[in-house]
Amino acid sequence: xxxxxxxxxxxxxxxxxxxxxxxxxxxxxxxxxxxxxxxxxxxxxxxxxxxxxxxxxxxxxxxxxxxxxxxxxxxxxxxxxxxxxxxxxxxxxxxxxxxxxxxxxxxxxxxxxxxxxxxxxxxxxxxxxxxxxxxxxxxxxxxxxxxxxxxxxxxxxxxxxxxxxxxxxxxxxxxxxxxxxxxxxxxxxxxxxxxxxxxxxxxxxxxx
Numbered sequence: 007x008x009x010x011x012x013x014x015x016x017x018x019x020x021x022x023x024x025x026x027x028x029x030x031x032x033x034x035x036x037x038x039x040x041x042x043x044x045x046x047x048x049x050x051x052x053x054x055x056x057x058x059x060x061x062x063x064x065x066x067x068x069x070x071x072x073x074x075x076x077x078x079x080x081x082x083x084x085x086x087x088x089x090x091x092x093x094x095x096x097x098x099x100x101x102x103x104x105x106x107x108x109x110x111x112x113x114x115x116x117x118x119x120x121x122x123x124x125x126x127x128x129x130x131x132x133x134x135x136x137x138x139x140x141x142x143x144x145x146x147x148x149x150x151x152x153x154x155x156x157x158x159x160x161x162x163x164x165x166x167x168x169x170x171x172x173x174x175x176x177x178x179x180x181x182x183x184x185x186x187x188x189x190x191x192x193x194x195x196x197x198x199x200x201x202x203x204x205x206x207x208x209x210x211x212x213x214x
Contacts, residue, residue, distance in 0.1 A: 055089055105196035108140075109189045118184040118203045123177055126167045128154070131177070133185060133200060142200035144185070146172065175205045182206045 064070040075081045121133035130145040146154060153171040161168065169178045177183065184203040189196055 055086075058085070102195070106191065108198075109191040109196045112187050112189040112198075115187065118186055120206075121183050121185045121200070123179050123181045123183060126170050126179060128158075128167065131170060131172070133183065135185070135187075140187070140198070142185075142187075142198050144172070144200050144202050146170075172202050173204070177205065 058076070061070065061072065061076060065072045065076070075085065119135055120137065121135050123131055124134050124141070125132045129151070130143050132141065132143050134141045150170075150172050157169065157171055157176075158167060169176055171177075183205055186201045186203050188199040188201070190199070191197075
C-alpha cells in the first residue's frame with residue numbers, strides 16, 4: 007500500500023468525526039471553500055493528535071517527510087489507542103476533581119438554600135440552585151405521592167403535570183423553594199441529596 011494512501015487513511019481515522027470536513031462550496035461563504043476540499047483542525051499546541059495531522063498534511067503537500075512511526079499502520083494505531091486512553095483518563099480525572107471539590111464545598115453547609123423547580127415527574131421534582139449551578143431531584147414520600155395522584159386526577163390534562171404537592175405545600179414549575187443539600191463522597195464521586203425545606207412566601211401557597 008502506498009504511503010500516500012496510508013497517510014490519507016490515517017488522517018481520516020483521526021479526525022473524520024470532529025475536525026476534518028469535506029464541504030461543498032455552495033454551502034458556506036468562506037473563501038477557503040473555493041477549493042473542492044476544505045480541512046479544518048485546531049491549533050497543534052492543544053493536542054498531540056493535531057500535531058500528527060500537521061505532519062501528515064505537510065507530507066501530503068511534499069513540505070516535509072514522515073518518520074517511520076507515521077508510515078507504519080500498526081505503530082500509528084498504537085499511538086492512536088494511547089491518545090484515546092490518555093484523553094479518557096484526563097476526563098475521568100477532571101470529573102473526579104470536580105466531584106471532590108464540590109463535596110468539600112458543600113459538606114459543611116447546613117443552612118437552607120434557594121432553588122428553582124425546573125421539571126416535575128410522577129415520583130418527584132427537579133430543582134436547580136442558581137447560585138451554584140447545581141441540580142438535583144427531590145423524591146416524593148408516600149403521603150406526597152397519594153396527594154399528587156389525587157391532584158392529577160382532577161387535572162384536565164392527564165399527561166402534563168403542571169403542579170404538585172410536597173409536605174402540604176402546592177408548587178408549580180419555576181417556583182422558588184428552599185432546600186437542604188447533603189453531599190457524600192464515594193470512590194471520589196459525589197452523591198448529592200437534596201431535601202425540601204419549605205416554600206418562599208411569594209411563590210407558593212398551602213395546599214387545599
